[in-house]
Amino acid sequence: MPPELRRVITGHDAEGKSIVIIDGPPASAGGEIWVTDDAPADNTGSGDAAKRPPKLEPPTRGSFFRYFRLPPDNPNISREELEKIVARQFEAMGAAHCRVDTTRHPAMHKTRTIDYIILLSGEVTLILDKGEVSLKPFDVVVQRGTNHAWSNKGKEPALLAAVLVDAKPV
Numbered sequence: 324m325p326p327e328l329r330r331v332i333t334g335h336d337a338e339g340k341s342i343v344i345i346d347g348p349p350a351s352a353g354g355e356i357w358v359t360d361d362a363p364a365d366n367t368g369s370g371d372a373a374k375r376p377p378k379l380e381p382p383t384r385g386s387f388f389r390y391f392r393l394p395p396d397n398p399n400i401s402r403e404e405l406e407k408i409v410a411r412q413f414e415a416m417g418a419a420h421c422r423v424d425t426t427r428h429p430a431m432h433k434t435r436t437i438d439y440i441i442l443l444s445g446e447v448t449l450i451l452d453k454g455e456v457s458l459k460p461f462d463v464v465v466q467r468g469t470n471h472a473w474s475n476k477g478k479e480p481a482l483l484a485a486v487l488v489d490a491k492p493v
Contacts, residue, residue, distance in 0.1 A: 328390050330356045334369050344369050353377030353416075354390035361385055362489075379418035380434050386488045393447060393473050393481040405429045423470060427452065430472035436487045438466035445481025448474040468493040 327348070334344035349355050350373035358372045359365070362384045381387045400408070406429040413419050413432065421432040428450050442458045449456040449464055450472040458464070468490055475481045 328354065332357065332371075334366075345371060349390060350374045351377055354392070356388040356390065358382070358387050359385045377416055379413065379416040379421060379432070380436060381487050381489050384489050386486060388486050389484070391483050391485060393445070393475045393483065395475045395478055395480065402429065424452070428472040428474065430474075431470050432472065433468060433470040433493075434487070435468060435490055435492045436466075437468065437490045438464070438485055438487045440464040440466060440483055440485040443482040443484055445475060445479055446477030447481045447483065448476055450474055 329347065330345065330349055331343060332345035333341055336342045350371055355373035355375075355377060358375065358381065360372075360382045364386075378387075406425070409425075409429045410419070410422070413422055418432065418434075421434050423431075423433050425431045431450065431452075440463065442460055442462050442464075444460055447458045449458060452470050455474075456464075473483075
């Protein structure tokens with residue numbers, strides 16, 4: 324059973340003293356922890372900045388912090404069916420334009436971000452245009468706007484944490 328996900332978000336009370344403003348699960352099924360809309364980030368609000376429809380890319384000059392679960396690859400799904408499933412998922416996140424070359428894997432995508440990703444549990448393979456990298460828990464990937472996909476060749480769901488920061492397109 325995967326662990327329960329929890330986020331603790333701090334803020335300020337009316338006197339400017341530090342307080343907890345949110346203590347609970349991510350804001351959406353997409354695993355959103357926090358979103359900034361600009362840089363430098365605005366820390367004055369007390370609302371839940373992650374309560375919005377999940378997107379693949381953060382706002383211009385903004386960032387995302389999220390968990391994401393990667394189920395084990397299903398060998399019973401054909402490449403054609405996986406292509407259809409992945410296309411729908413990317414479309415739902417407003418990211419159909421990120422699927423620039425899916426030759427190596429249907430989930431290949433390229434975003435205008437720099438991503439800091441930590442594998443927390445499970446087994447994951449990072450697929451690139453040229454090569455693959457097997458990852459184990461606590462390995463970190465700095466994903467710099469390259470075409471890539473994630474594959475879980477293990478038997479259990481993998482859990483990853485990611486910070487995506489808007490970047491200049493490559």
